[in-house]
Amino acid sequence: MSIASNRELAENKLILLYILDKLNMPVSNLQLTKIVMENKLMNYFIFQQFLDELCSLKFISPKITDNKTYYTITPSGKQALDYFVNHIPKGIKLIINNYISNVRKNIRNETFIKADFTPENENEFTVTCQIREDTFSLIDLKISVGTKSDAKDICKNWQKHSQTIYSEIIESLIKPRD
Structure with missing residues (x-):
């Protein structure tokens, strides 16, 4: 695996942490998938793999409510994000920030x-x-x-x-x- 692809893997995981941090509320897999797919941040299978890996690393906490899994960033996930946030390109952060500010109310209502x-x-x-x-x-x-x-x-x-x-x-x- 090349250094460039390692950087992309790390960046994608950081993007997921960044999204959860900016939402600052529990979010379902479907809601998170919608954010990632509508903004073309990564493909579906990579997204699901990274979500699972971040849960295994305890950077994301899954919680089942009403037979749905909701995800939140953990303190260790927040710490990792704070340390490496500059590895996420500014353009991607801007896309995420704009998208979340536009859909936050809908996500809160759905939740x-x-x-x-x-x-x-x-x-x-x-x-x-x-x-x-x-x-x-x-x-x-x-x-x-x-x-x-x-x-x-x-x-x-x-x-x-x-x-x-x-x-x-x-x-x-x-x-x-x-």
Whole structure:
């Protein structure tokens, strides 16, 4: 392996650490893949290999929540990044910084606002809607509905309007009743 390819391997690992550091929140494999692929930072297979290697080195910490793996940079990963950050080309850092500032809110919403449904039988679906802040759950709502279409509509509305719906639920629950 040549010195140039060793440098590229190290640079790609540093890019992953840089992305996680700049996001400063847990991010799913899908979200991380989207960032890497949309910005053409490396190919998918190399990305997955480096992600696994960085986890093995304990530079990235994987945590499973709701059957999804979320990644964060560890203190040792942050230390390595701080030491070698200048090995990432300035143009790539600029691309990452711009991209993250544009999608940060969407990533946060995807991470902390969840809506999903599971079929119980052909005429019953359980919809789960959540809002979380860090590890604290503001609301965890389960609703049974009769059609898949209703379940999809609830999920779509929750993703788009969860803050408003949450406020309406709280207001309705605290309003004095006769």
